[in-house]
Amino acid sequence: MAIREKVFNTIIRCFKRHGAETIDTPVFELKETLTGKYGEDSKLIYDLKDQGGELLSLRYDLTVPFARYLAMNKITNIKRYHIAKVYRRDNPAMTRGRYREFYQCDFDIAGQYDAMIPDAECLKIVHEILNELDLGDFRIKVNDRRILDGMFAVCGVPDDKFRTICSTVDKLDKMSWEDVKKEMVNEKGLSEEAADQIGEYVSMQGGMDLAERLLQDHKMSQSKQACAGLSDIKLLFKYLQLFHVTDKVVFDLSLARGLDYYTGVIYEAVLTQAEESVSVGSVAGGGRYDGLVGMFDPKGRRVPCVGVSIGIERIFSIMEQKASPQKVRTTEVQIMVASAQKNLLEERLQLISELWNAGIKAELMYKKNPKLLSQLQYCEEAGIPLVAILGEQELKDGVVKLRVVATREEVDISRADLISEIKRRTEA
Amino acid sequence: MAIREKVFNTIIRCFKRHGAETIDTPVFELKETLTGKYGEDSKLIYDLKDQGGELLSLRYDLTVPFARYLAMNKITNIKRYHIAKVYRRDNPAMTRGRYREFYQCDFDIAGQYDAMIPDAECLKIVHEILNELDLGDFRIKVNDRRILDGMFAVCGVPDDKFRTICSTVDKLDKMSWEDVKKEMVNEKGLSEEAADQIGEYVSMQGGMDLAERLLQDHKMSQSKQACAGLSDIKLLFKYLQLFHVTDKVVFDLSLARGLDYYTGVIYEAVLTQAEESVSVGSVAGGGRYDGLVGMFDPKGRRVPCVGVSIGIERIFSIMEQKASPQKVRTTEVQIMVASAQKNLLEERLQLISELWNAGIKAELMYKKNPKLLSQLQYCEEAGIPLVAILGEQELKDGVVKLRVVATREEVDISRADLISEIKRRTEA
Incomplete structure (x- = not known):
């Protein structure tokens, strides 16, 4: 939790910097709200027992509840973040950060706005967060659902096979092109020629230049949809240049992303230096998704949305593997109030009360007569940097012996100066 | 959420000041873990549907999961807080802060320690939190389960009626003594004489002096249990005096508290100035509870615990009723980046990127050519204090026009000084 708190703080600071507010939705939704939103994965939804009343399920992600919330409350404009747990009846894989109960961490901008401005901000946010978390080098792949659909059309994929071919393309980050092609041709019944044409496109990577080249491509330019997507990618890159983040962003035609509800730009961030031992896939x-909110509105009113989900469990699992357990403090205690002799509990209680009232984070041992050594040992174990030691002599002189745990340096401080001295030494 | 965040921050700051770490437990527990821990209220537990695998229920509070966690991980010492949602199939009462899904906010100290030191710290924490939240005057009632049991014994209540009589006493904050007595005699079959004797005791309130008087009381002093409780109350008051909090603490023999698992000191904080319109009952x-952890340990090893639960939903509902909706900001944005003329989107994007990179919380309107008036209006509505206005002239002069929304004052600031000027004006 101590490691997690640091990650949360970095991410929340970023979301707030971008003017997002936070909302909260219940952990359960009506079963019918979730039905038909997750395709095959619907079998992973946890249902509640029918104990009378509405049929309920545990939320599967934060996007569908967000869309339901916007429609229900007739909200047409909002920039919100939501960090909360979601639930899947899946096989856990601890080391890869996959659990049945796990955090999602979403930032979304809902509203009818000019093209690519909120979209570019989402990518800026990913860039800021991955930089600040210092997880090593990363790439953000970008594509557009309309480019994929246009590409499938001009390559001769039948309309009713777009989705299934798309989900095969999505496997290119784990499988070779040869195996992906085999699946397309043998399992999904695509012609070899169409597959080869797709193969040519999905090997393309670049920046604004690639979008320009494809706008001139004699095949691709036949698709209106693809052209709309390519123009938006150009615009996106223009904005990303102004944000100085294009060094990490790649326009990659192989990026597909599984979920059905995407309608335009899609993106995914991966760590490029990930070692074998901490292979974690994408981190954002x-x-x-311009159509999802309309599905929950009785009149089908659309609220265009764009958003990003930070793969926070994967980030936790990297941070946890990096962190040395000895060095992670689980509290922020600044000082321990200790005694060198017996019968000084009352003096300790009085002093610690003064410290608490002054906002100092302080602990004492819950013993009437603890040994000085065990009090000092506790500090070493818990990483508490300072000890205020009370003894008969100190009480007589109106001072406290302040001990620095790391250096064992000891210095007498008058009671009047103690609080400012603790702050000076621990609130750097 | 904006109001809630403030309350959370105050409470968490207090818990951290007292050296607590935080833990997290799953939202569901094995059904059998919860069985038999909540008496009659067990019917309010939400069960998950049997979809294969273990039978699960949603947690009903945070105390039972905490005890299960300690036993499972063989932890004998910890000071932890946990703020999370719990679930009850109850009839909601929104205005009183009672929901089916609601936050609990618990602080507990587990470990074998010298008497009343951690117990006194819990009361100090309640005192600090209620003071800081500024909810008006409050009282913390204190009693001890052993004093109640001893009192029942010396008043002639049969052993097997202790619990049921105790839960009738617990109603004294909502019912008159006459009605409580009727319930004892008519419904629970207690003799009138025993009821009258209980009536005498439960009308007693005081401080350390009352504990001393009762230790001399010819009846009460016959109960070993009562004497142990009374001695601890004396000790508790001694420590509370050192903490300077006795002004708010009352030893009240009518305080019973429903839960079965308490074994020693019990306490409850109430607001004394609560108006009728915001009647909320106890706020902490x-x-x-020294026996609960042992129930989960295969060898029955005991880990003594003392804790406090802050009634955070009730506090939210008071704060929400107090707050004027116009004045609650849901974001912390310091500045809006605006333009006075058309075709300045790129310049706005460049400037806002610089501000974000410098840690400034900033927003812009997601339009290519927003009107200045609508940008200023947005600031008024969202409570954004500053606007950075870009125009042709400003760009030529290398300055930004900084506008203070409240006063409409405008001043030209050089680009080099902008960030420090924003910080100076908004990070008071």
Whole structure:
């Protein structure tokens, strides 16, 4: 939790810097709200027992509840973040940060705005967060659902096979092109020629230049949809240049992302220096979903949305593997109030009360007569940097012996100066 | 959420000041873990549907999961806080802060320590939190389960009626003594004489002096249990005097608290100035429960615990009723980056990127050419204090026009000085 708190703080600071507010939704939704939103994965939804009343399920992600919340409250504009747990009846894989109960961490911008401005801000946010968390080098892949669909159309994929071919393309980060092609042709019944044409496109990576080249491409330019997507990618890169983040962003035609509800730009961040031992896949992903809110509105009113989800469990698992357990403090205690002799409990209680009232984080041992050595040992173990030692002599002189745990340096401080001295030494 | 965040921060700051770490437990527990811990209220537990695998229920409070966690991980010493949601299939009462899903906010000290030192710290914490939240005057009632049991014994209550008589006494904050007595005699079959004797005791309130008087009381002093409780109350008051909090603490023999698992000191804080419109009952409560962890340990090893639960939903509902909705800001944005003329989107994006990178909380409107008036209006509505206005002239002069929303004052600031000027004006 101590490691997690640091990650949360970095991320929340970033979301707030971008003017987001936070909302909260219940951990359960009506079962019908979740039905038909997650395709095959619906079997992983946890249902509550029917004990009378509405049929309920535990939320599966934060995006569907967000869309339901916007429609229900008739909200047409909001920039919000939501960090909360979601639930999946899946096989856990602890080392890869996959659990049945896990945090999601979403930032979304809902509203009818000019093209690519909120989308670019989402990518800026991913860039800021991954930089600040210092997880090593990363790349943010960008694509557009309309480019994928246009590409499938001009390559001769039948309309009703777009989704299934798309989910095969999505496997390119784990499988070779040869195996992906085999699946397309043998399992999904695509012609070899169409597959080869797709193969040419999905090997392309670049920046604004690639978008320009594809706008001139004699095949791709036949698709209106693809052209709309490519123009937006150009615009996106223009904004990203102004944000100085294009060094990490790649326009990658192989990026597909599984979820059905995306309608425009999609993106995914991966760590490029990830070692084998901490292989974690993508650490952030998201995109534009302009149709989801309308599914919950009785009149089908659309609220365009774009968002990003930070893969916080994966980030936790990297941070936890990096951190040396000895060095992670689980509290922020600044000082221990200790005694050198017996029968000084009352004096300790009085002093610690003064410290608490002054906002100092302080602990004492819950014993009438603890040994000085065991009090000092406790400080070493818990990483408490200072000890205020009370003894008969100190009480007589109106001072406290302040001991620095790391250096064992000891110095007498008058009671009047103690609080400012503790602050000076621990609130750097 | 904005109001809630403030309350959380105050409470967490206090818990951390007292050296607590935080833990997290799953929202569901094995059904059998919760079985038999909540008496009659067990019917309010939410069960998950049997979809294969273990039978699970949603947690009902944070205390039972904490005890289960200690036993499972063989932890014998910890000071922890846990703020999380719990679930009850109850009839909601929104205005009184009672929901089916609600936050609990617990602080507990587990470990074998010298008497009343951690117990006194729990009361100090309640005192600090209620003071800081500024909810008006309050009282903390204190009693001890052993004093109640001893009192029942010396008043002639049969052993097997202790619990049921105790839960009738617990109603004294809502019912008159006459009605409580009727319930004891008519419904629970207690003799009128025993009831009258109880009536005499439960009308007693005081401080350390009352504990001393009762230790001399010819009836009460016959109960070993009562004497142990009374001696601890004396000790507790001694420590509370050193903490300077006795002005708010009352030893009140009518305080019973429902839960079965308490074994020693119990306490409850109430607001004394609560108006009729915001009647909320107790805002904090807790006590010592030395037997609960042992129920989860295969060898029955005991880990003594004392804790306090802050009634955070009730506090939210008071704060929300107090707050004027116009004045609650839901974001912390310091500045809006605006333009006075058309075609300055790129310049706005460049400037806001610089501000974000410098840690400034900033927003812009997601439009290519927003009107200045609508940008200023947005600031008024969202409570954003500053606007950085870009225009042709400002760009030529290398300055930004900084506008203070409240006073409409405008001043040209050089780009080099902008960040420090924003910080100076908004980070008071």
